[in-house]
Amino acid sequence: MPTGTPGQTSTGTPGQTPTGSAGPAPASTAGPTSTATAAGTPAGASGQGPAGAPGPTPPAPDRQSWRAGDSFLSMWRELAPIGRHPDSGGYRRHAWTAADLDCRAWFRAQAEARGLAYETDRNGNQWAWIGDPLAGDAVVTGSHLDSVPDGGAFDGPLGVVSSFAALDELRRRGAEFTRPLAVANFGDEEGARFGLACVGSRLAAGQLTVADAHRLRDGDGTTLPAAMEAAGYDPAAIGPDPERLARIGAFVELHVEQGRALDLTGDPVGIASAIWPHGRWRFDFRGEANHAGTTRLVDRRDPMLTYAETVLAARREAELTGALATFGKIAVEPNGVNAIPSLVRGWLDSRAADQATLDALVTGVERAAREYAERAGIDLDVVRESFTPVVEFEHALRDELARILEGAGDRRGAAGGRPGQAGRDTGRPVPVLGTGAGHDAGILSASVPTAMLFVRNPTGISHSPAEHAAEDDCTAGVEALADVLEGLACS
Numbered sequence: 001m002p003t004g005t006p007g008q009t010s011t012g013t014p015g016q017t018p019t020g021s022a023g024p025a026p027a028s029t030a031g032p033t034s035t036a037t038a039a040g041t042p043a044g045a046s047g048q049g050p051a052g053a054p055g056p057t058p059p060a061p062d063r064q065s066w067r068a069g070d071s072f073l074s075m076w077r078e079l080a081p082i083g084r085h086p087d088s089g090g091y092r093r094h095a096w097t098a099a100d101l102d103c104r105a106w107f108r109a110q111a112e113a114r115g116l117a118y119e120t121d122r123n124g125n126q127w128a129w130i131g132d133p134l135a136g137d138a139v140v141t142g143s144h145l146d147s148v149p150d151g152g153a154f155d156g157p158l159g160v161v162s163s164f165a166a167l168d169e170l171r172r173r174g175a176e177f178t179r180p181l182a183v184a185n186f187g188d189e190e191g192a193r194f195g196l197a198c199v200g201s202r203l204a205a206g207q208l209t210v211a212d213a214h215r216l217r218d219g220d221g222t223t224l225p226a227a228m229e230a231a232g233y234d235p236a237a238i239g240p241d242p243e244r245l246a247r248i249g250a251f252v253e254l255h256v257e258q259g260r261a262l263d264l265t266g267d268p269v270g271i272a273s274a275i276w277p278h279g280r281w282r283f284d285f286r287g288e289a290n291h292a293g294t295t296r297l298v299d300r301r302d303p304m305l306t307y308a309e310t311v312l313a314a315r316r317e318a319e320l321t322g323a324l325a326t327f328g329k330i331a332v333e334p335n336g337v338n339a340i341p342s343l344v345r346g347w348l349d350s351r352a353a354d355q356a357t358l359d360a361l362v363t364g365v366e367r368a369a370r371e372y373a374e375r376a377g378i379d380l381d382v383v384r385e386s387f388t389p390v391v392e393f394e395h396a397l398r399d400e401l402a403r404i405l406e407g408a409g410d411r412r413g414a415a416g417g418r419p420g421q422a423g424r425d426t427g428r429p430v431p432v433l434g435t436g437a438g439h440d441a442g443i444l445s446a447s448v449p450t451a452m453l454f455v456r457n458p459t460g461i462s463h464s465p466a467e468h469a470a471e472d473d474c475t476a477g478v479e480a481l482a483d484v485l486e487g488l489a490c491s
Contacts, residue, residue: 069475072165076474079106079157083147090150090465095188095199096124096227103145103157107185110164116183121244122237123203124187124228130167131180137249138180139489140448141166141481144189144200144440151190152467154256158455158474160185162254166482173482175490179249186440193218193227195280196386201440205447206240213238245447250397250488253441254453254481256469260460261433268476270431271401272393272452275442277358278351279387283310283369286379289334289342303344304332306369306378313368314348323352323361324436347385351436355390391442394449398432401451404487405430405480437462453480 083091083099093099104126111118111128119127127133143159163183170177187200194216202208214235216224225235262270285303311327318325326349333343348365352358366382373380406429433454441450455469455477469477 069471069478071168072161072474072478073471075110075161075164079103079145079161080153082106084153085150088150088465091147091153092149093145093147093151094149094190094193095146096193096224096231096233100146100187101231104185107145107160111183114164114167120233121204122239122241123200124233124238125200125204126185126187128164128183129180130182131177133180133182133247135180136247138182138247139485140182140184140248140251141253141485142182142184142186143253143255144186146188146190146192148190148192148463150465151192151463152256152461152465154455154457154467154469155258155462156189156255158256158469158477159254162455162474162478162481165478166485169478169482170486170490173486175486177489178491179489180247181485181489189440191386194224197438198440198443199224201443203238204241204245205443206242207443207446210239242447245444248448251441251444251448251450252401252453252481252484252488253439253450254455254477255439256462256467257433257454257457258435258437258460258462259433260457262431262454262456263458263460265431267431268456268473269405269480270433270454270456271398271405272435272441272454273398273432274393274434275388275391275438276351276353276434276436277355277388277390278349278436278438279358279362280385281348281350281362281366282383282385283307283346283348284381284383285310285344285346285369285373286381287342287344287377288340290340292338292340295340300340301377302340303378304341306372306376306380307344307346309372310346310365310369313372314350314365317361317364317368321352321357321361321364323350323357325350325361325365353434388438388442391445393441393445393451397449397451400487401453401484402430402432404484408480408483453477453484 082102083093085092091099093103107126107128108118111126114128116128116130117133119129119133121127131138141159141163143163144156145160146156148155160183167181167183186198188194189198189200191197191199195218196202196208196216199208199213199216203210203213214223214225218227225238228235228238257270262268285307287301287303287306290300307330314325314327317323327346328349329347331343331345332341334341348362350358350362350365352361369382370380372378409430435454439452441452444450456473457467457469459466459468461467
C-alpha cells in the first residue's frame, strides 16, 4: 500500500482566484474549504486502517444550508490556482508532480471536511467514502484532476468538484443512503507525462501490466515507479485491484463535453452512449544527419520531409473515412537549427466511430508513410503504443440515468423549476451522444457497469485554456448528478 502521507504535501495557493482564471466566476457564498482539516472527525475516520482498509465512516457534517451552486463555486475557486501556468493560462497538472500532489491534497481536504472516509488505493487513486466500502454494490462517481500540457480547467476537475457538490446537495435534500457511495480521483488519466492515458484505472482494471507500467518513462527518463516513490507512494504495490472493483455496483462519471453537440441542441446536460475506438501510434522516421548549409538537396536523406508528407496524408485519410487523425507531438534528433535530422518521431492519435473505419484510417496513413519513406531512402518503424476498443456504456444503466433525469425534470417543471435544466420540462428526452474522447469510465466499463454525463461546452474547445462551461450549466450538471446518485444510492 502507499507509504508516507500521500496527498498531504501542498505547496500551492488554494483559496486564491487568479485574475481571469478559467471557469465560472466565484460566488460570494460560503462553502467547504480546501484548507479544512479533520478537526471534529472521530479518530480513524480518514486515511487507511489495518491492511489498507478504510476506517469507520464518521457522521456527516450538517450541510443542509448549502445549495449545489454555492458548494460548487466555493470549491472551484479554491482548486483554480493549482498548477495554472501564469503565461499560458493553461494547467500543467502532470502525474506525480508538485501540482498533482497539491490537487491530491485538495481532494483529501474536501473528503475530510465532509467527514468522509478517505483512502488511497494501491495504484494511487483516491477515494472518499460514505457508508461501508466493504459492503459491496457501491455507487461511485468522480473523474480526474491531472491535465494535458496547458490544458483547460474543466477536463477532469469538473467531474470531481461536481461529485463533492452533488453529495452536498444530497445532504441538503436530506437524502438517506441505502448503498455505499464514493467520490474518486483516478491518477494520471491524461497520460501527459508518461505517454499512456488512464494509467490509474488501467492498472486497477488489469489492462496495464505491472511490467509495462514499470517501463513507462517521461521525457526526462524518469520511470513511473521512481516518480511515484518520489511523491511518497510505494510503486511495489501497483497492480490489478479486482476485489475493489467487484465491490462497485455502478460508476457514473460527469465530464465537460469535448464537442458542441449539446450546444447545438440547447441542452445543458446529456448522457453518453459510447466512446469511439481510439489509439496512439508512434512513427519513427530515420534518415541521415548532415550539415544544413553544405549538403545538396539531392544528397539528403531528410526524415522531416517524409514526416511532413505523412501528416498531410493523415488529414486526407481522415477526410476520406470520416474519422479523426492528428499528429500532435513530435521529437527530433539532433534537433539543431543548422542540422538535417537523423530521426523524426511523430505520434498519431486516431479515432473513429467504429473499428472498421479506424482500421482503414490507420492502414491508409501507414501505407502512405511507407511509400514516401521508400522513395526518400528513409527507414520507418510504426509502433502502436496504446489502443482502446469501442466502449458501449451499459444500456440498462444508461437507460436508468435517462429515466431518473427525465423524472427529475418533470418534477422541477411542475414545481416551476427553470426551463432547460437537466431532465428538462419540455417533454423532450435527455440527449444521448457519443464521444471520441477516452475516459476512466471507458476503461472501467470492462469490469464495472459505467455511465457518463456530459455538461455543455459552448465552444466545443477542450485541452486548451479556452475550454469553458457556463456557471448555470455547471450547476445544472451538479443537480443532474445529484439526481442520478439519489436514484441509484438513496431510498
